[in-house]
Amino acid sequence: MNAIVNHIGELAEAGERMIERLRRKAFLPESRKGLNVRFGIAEAAQLLSCSTNRIRMAEDDGRLPAAPAGKNGRRLGYSVEEMLQMREVLGASPARAPLDIPAIIAVQNFKGGVGKSTVTCHLAHYFAVQGYRVLVVDCDSQATTTTLFGFNPHFNITREETLYPYLSIDPTQADLLYAVKSTPWPNVDLIPSNLELFDVEYELAAAGSDGQSVLAARFRKLKQGLADLARNYDVVLLDPPPALGTISLAVMQAANALLVPLAATTPDFCSTVQFLSMMDQVLQQLARAGIEVEYSFLRLICSKFDGNDPSHAMVRTIMEQSFGPALLPVPILESAEISHAAMRMMTIYELERPIGTPKTHKRCRANLDEAMGQIEQLVRQGWGRVEPACEEDVLYAA
Known part of the structure; x- marks a missing residue:
């Protein structure tokens, strides 16, 4: 290999060292992520x-x-x-009843840069604040979600701690319990990822003429493994790779609900339309192969929306006209507070105090609560639940 090619590895190593430095600076002295948020x-x-x-x-x-x-x-x-x-x-737990089916939500778009991992982590922490039991499964070998939960995929996570031992051609694990890790949130667990998870894609691509049957078996296996694990949770969030590959297809089939984030730009809109078209074709092919996919809901959510940008408003209008009620009415607003929190490898829900002005933080938190609450309502509708009335409302009505 020439010097430039060798330089790629050097750049990657330098970047990994910097990530570890940032992680150690952001977290506790022993390099563990803490959770110090409190509620008045x-x-x-x-x-x-x-x-x-x-x-x-x-x-x-x-x-x-x-x-x-x-x-x-x-x-x-x-x-x-x-x-x-x-x-x-x-008696204020929102947990599902024993016969309610856990929500297994894939947060998916093949377009990168739409905030897929950011949406996944904020949604997980929103559900945690509301009192639900949550499992997050990082299925993306880029492992952004794993990083946001306080783990360094390069230094802290081995291939044996990811989905790989369960999905590989020669599996060494019969269920997914081995991969579940605790997080700073007492009611949120994580199955982490790292770059070596991509080996699953290579192995299945090299499966030869028997690849189709191997692929179908992996689809069913991931769905069964997640269904077994989901019995201990109310909500399972899946963060798949931003590309159409083996793992993405397996995640699509394993989920029972789909959330598609997209930014309010013309390229993102066009890319998402292509994603939906491609997904429609793939799901039809899976159905012909006897692999059924059923979703309790499918919604698109506009992310990184700047209400002061006329082009964002125009593209959002196009989204509304195109997708109708499938587009959630409340977008996730672009906010410096989210960006600043991400620099600390945190979500808004983990901040002890505002990073910017209190007004900016309050506006950002209120928007996230409203946007994430839309998904909570869809989950509860699937369980046939009606939100309990506030105690003061009941007293006032009486």
Whole structure:
């Protein structure tokens, strides 16, 4: 190989070292990602759909411990663990009923740069804040989602900790339990990825004339493995590669719902139309091969939307005219707060305090809550649930 080709490897190694430096700077001294976010009593009451008085009464009668106080005597707020305990004590858990089918949502688009991994991580943390049990499965060998959860795919994750031992031509694992890792969120688990997961694509491509049957077997295997694992969760989020390959096809078949993020630009719109057309053809081919795919919902969500950009508004109008109700009405707004959080390998839901101005942070958080809440409503509709009324509304109506 010539010097320029050799230089590619050197650039990759330099980049990996920098990622590790950023990770060590962003996380705890022992290079573990922490979670220090806390909720004040008013926000806790809103999340639990109850009054602040009800929380205080539960603390007074000993059913709940009081929120810890700082040196100045002021309450520090409730941790995520304490919020989960409060949900149990106050009967405010949103968990699905035993007979409800877990939502297995693929967040997919073959167009890169649409915020697929960012949407996946924010959606996972939104569901976590709401009290759901969440599993995130990083199926992309680029491993952006794995990185955002605090793991360095190059230094911290081996091939044996990814989906590879389960999906390879010569599997060494019979189920997916081996790959599940805890995250800083007590109700969110992760199956990580790294670059070596791409070996699955090579192996199946080299399967020769028997490749079709091997491929079909891998599709069914991933679907079964995720279905078995999903029994312990309410929501499973799948982050597949941004390309049409073996793993992407397996993810499409394993999911029971599909979320397609797309940015408000003409190239993204055109690319997404091509993605939908290609997906339609592939799903028809899978059906002819006896591999059925069924989704409880399919929605597109506009990401990185700048309301002050006339071109974004124009493209969004085109999306609305083209996709109708399949396009979720609330887009994810472009925000410097999201970008700044990503630099710290975090989501908005993990920030202890605003990075920019409090106004910018509040606007960004409110938009994400509303946008992510649309998907939550679709999940709950699939379970046949009606959202409980707020306690104050019930009292007012009486």
